[in-house]
Each structure stands twice: as C-alpha cells, then as structure tokens.
Amino acid sequence: MSGLIFRQLIDLDSSTYTYILADSDSLHGIIIDSVLGNIERDLQTLHDLGIKLQWILETHVHADHITGAYQLREKTGAKIGMGKATNLVCADQLFDEGEKISFGSQQLSVIATPGHTNGCTSYYLKDFAVFTGDTLLIRGCGRTDFQEGSSEKLFNNIRKKLFTLPDETLVYPAHDYNGRTCSSIGEEKKFNCRLKLSNSLESFSEIMKNLKLDEPKNLHKAVPANINCGKI
Amino acid sequence: MSGLIFRQLIDLDSSTYTYILADSDSLHGIIIDSVLGNIERDLQTLHDLGIKLQWILETHVHADHITGAYQLREKTGAKIGMGKATNLVCADQLFDEGEKISFGSQQLSVIATPGHTNGCTSYYLKDFAVFTGDTLLIRGCGRTDFQEGSSEKLFNNIRKKLFTLPDETLVYPAHDYNGRTCSSIGEEKKFNCRLKLSNSLESFSEIMKNLKLDEPKNLHKAVPANINCGKI
Numbered sequence: 076m077s078g079l080i081f082r083q084l085i086d087l088d089s090s091t092y093t094y095i096l097a098d099s100d101s102l103h104g105i106i107i108d109s110v111l112g113n114i115e116r117d118l119q120t121l122h123d124l125g126i127k128l129q130w131i132l133e134t135h136v137h138a139d140h141i142t143g144a145y146q147l148r149e150k151t152g153a154k155i156g157m158g159k160a161t162n163l164v165c166a167d168q169l170f171d172e173g174e175k176i177s178f179g180s181q182q183l184s185v186i187a188t189p190g191h192t193n194g195c196t197s198y199y200l201k202d203f204a205v206f207t208g209d210t211l212l213i214r215g216c217g218r219t220d221f222q223e224g225s226s227e228k229l230f231n232n233i234r235k236k237l238f239t240l241p242d243e244t245l246v247y248p249a250h251d252y253n254g255r256t257c258s259s260i261g262e263e264k265k266f267n268c269r270l271k272l273s274n275s276l277e278s279f280s281e282i283m284k285n286l287k288l289d290e291p292k293n294l295h296k297a298v299p300a301n302i303n304c305g306k307i
Numbered sequence: 308m309s310g311l312i313f314r315q316l317i318d319l320d321s322s323t324y325t326y327i328l329a330d331s332d333s334l335h336g337i338i339i340d341s342v343l344g345n346i347e348r349d350l351q352t353l354h355d356l357g358i359k360l361q362w363i364l365e366t367h368v369h370a371d372h373i374t375g376a377y378q379l380r381e382k383t384g385a386k387i388g389m390g391k392a393t394n395l396v397c398a399d400q401l402f403d404e405g406e407k408i409s410f411g412s413q414q415l416s417v418i419a420t421p422g423h424t425n426g427c428t429s430y431y432l433k434d435f436a437v438f439t440g441d442t443l444l445i446r447g448c449g450r451t452d453f454q455e456g457s458s459e460k461l462f463n464n465i466r467k468k469l470f471t472l473p474d475e476t477l478v479y480p481a482h483d484y485n486g487r488t489c490s491s492i493g494e495e496k497k498f499n500c501r502l503k504l505s506n507s508l509e510s511f512s513e514i515m516k517n518l519k520l521d522e523p524k525n526l527h528k529a530v531p532a533n534i535n536c537g538k539i
Binding site for chain 1: 314315316317318319322345348352355356484485486487488489494497498
C-alpha cells in the first residue's frame, strides 16, 4: 500500500490487535484499539517512526481490556474518536456512517456496524483494508448476547456493509485467539463458518444463541473504565 | 507487494512468528518457521488461500519450540530447506549463501547469518522484507551464549549482510515478546539498542556477555526433535 506506514501490534494477554497507520509524507497518523498496558510500547513505536498522532480511534467499548485512549490523548494531544452510537462524552468526536477521517493524504471511511455492541464501528481504508473490531473476526464474529448485542443487526451489517467491499480488502480484526493476523473479505465470504454466503440469518442466529460463552474475565473492570475512554 | 500473498501467524505460547508467502498467480508458496502445535491452523490457511506448498523453510534449529516441518512435509509433500551449516540430514536441501529459492515468479535469496547458532539463515525477498529468524530481532537479537553462538559473528553478519539491505526492507523476525510484528532495516540501524550503527563490536560483545539469560524452557525437548526436523 504505497504512501502508507502500517504496523500491527498485539496485546499478548488478551490477543487484542492494535493498529498504527500513518501517511508516509506528512507522517500524520492514527491508532486503532490501543491497550492501556501497552502504551509505552506504542508511544515508542510512534516516536521511532516519527509519527504525529492525530486520532485515537476505538472500534467499540471493549469488555476484555482497558483502552489506552485516555492516556494516549494526555501524552500526545491527539483526539479520541469512536462510533456515534457509543454516545460516549469522553470522546472528542463521535463518527457517523459515511464520515471520513483524514490523516495526511490518507482517509478512513466510517462504517457503522452495530451487532456485537450498538456502537460498533469499522474503519475502511480503500484499496487496502477494513478494521472490523469485534464485528467480523477471522472465521468468526463477536458475541451478540450482551451490551445491546443483536444477531440480526450483526448479520445484516456484515452482509450489506462489509461483504460488499472488494474481495481483496484485508480484514484486520480486534482479536484472533489462534494467532492469525489477518484475513480478507473474499476469504470470509467463503470460509467464515458463521457468516459465509451460504448461511441464512436463521442459521446464524441459531449458532449465536447456542454459543454459551463465559462472561469476559475483565468485563466489570473494563467496561466502566472504557466508557470513560480508559480513564481510571 | 504486488503479486505476493503474505500471512504472518503467531504461536501464542512461545511468541514465535510463522510466515506464509505465495506467488499470487501460480499459488506456489513457502512457509518459514512453522510450529508443530499449529500445523492444523497453518494447513487450513494454506487450503483456504489455495496455496500449493513448495518449501518448508527454517531459519535455524530452534531451542524454544518444536518445528512443524516434518509433519508438514508428510502432509503436503513440500521439501524441507534450511541453512547449510545446520548439517541436518533430515532436510531435503541445505542452502548456502547466495542461493535462490523460487516459488512461482517470486524468489528468496539465502543469506547465511551465523551468530545465534552456526546454521542461522535469513531469507530476503527483494523490495519487500527479510526474514531474520533469531539473528536480528526487533530492537534486539538472539542470544549468543549456546549452540555454537558467537557475538562477533552475529555482529558482523548483521552489520555486513542485513544492515546493507535497503532501509525500507521490512524485518520479520522469529519472535517478539512485546507484541510488535515487524520493523525495518532503517529502524534497526537507528534504534536497535545492541546493534545500532553507533555501537562498536566491543560494546556489543560486552552487552551480550552480561545478559545472564535463563536456559530456554523447552531446550531439552526442542533441540533433539528439531535436529530431526521436528520428527518425534
């Protein structure tokens, strides 16, 4: 992807992926889904690459880790942005469907993808990748049984807004618990066992209803902190 | 990188990175540093991407995990390749400095980089990246205190063979224990605290002598298995 600096980082405790993107000319950059425990690493990475951070973006209010957003804003002066339906007053800007987020000559498009949570947002960089948070995971998707989750919304948003992106678009999710770092829209349309094109909404809802997942282990610490952008 | 399929995968137990590369026309591909416990994941990835595996490459005889090379050869018929100085009879081919490894229209160059172990080998894909194994890590390097290690060899090979690659060459190592997935030659020349250009061989050797590292926890299981290409 010419003109773009791109780094994927992992939180080894929660298998959360953090992404740094920057325009290679202006060095204006953004970070998506930072983790509080890793901000020294991330600040060092920004420093070494010479990136001037413009935006600290969240794909949603995470339930499994505390975001580094608040601390990163304190240390860099960048603005916090997330999806409009999060309604979080701690954010500097809440982005609605179709809005653009610019950094240098690069531009992300905001795609509202509620379903895992109501405020879930994906960020799309044309001709490169979509950052899907917990909406679309590699061969899976986020749970829909808490925090205003909805299997129907998740299914329809993935099918109508993500699976309509070009097949070669890389999918960079918020997590992968099997150590895979990315996928593509074309692959997920074929091989996502929950959401592939041959599955119906009914079969998807049935799968999601029967997952019987444990509560995320950091839920009661993470969500209260994250509705304050990670201020604790 | 046009014409190339590229996937980085992580072993979450040992923070080992596995790499899959393929030519997007012929779909002939290779895998670098597979981990035995992940071969079902890796075979699935190869299947989903339609890749016909040609080579199973190792950067060296690992001491911290058992390679998946033997099992992958059994299941795919691909050949095992590694550095000449490993002297391993289980390999199908031992590659010497400057040899080329082709997959479709793509070509890796073999760079002998002894120092961490005597058989350490880096694989370079022009205009894209170098896969450095434990020779050059992100802001670090492999230990030099066992398995025929040599600080002098490591220093000279990194300085003369890796740091002479173009600055924009991405560095994909065998591990990162801080969740960083890649670096670049330009960054390491500036910011690698052991090997940056302002450090001398003497100061490097002094750093390496004083690391006082514990033995790798899987040493006595991994090395005997890996000198048989992971056959157990």
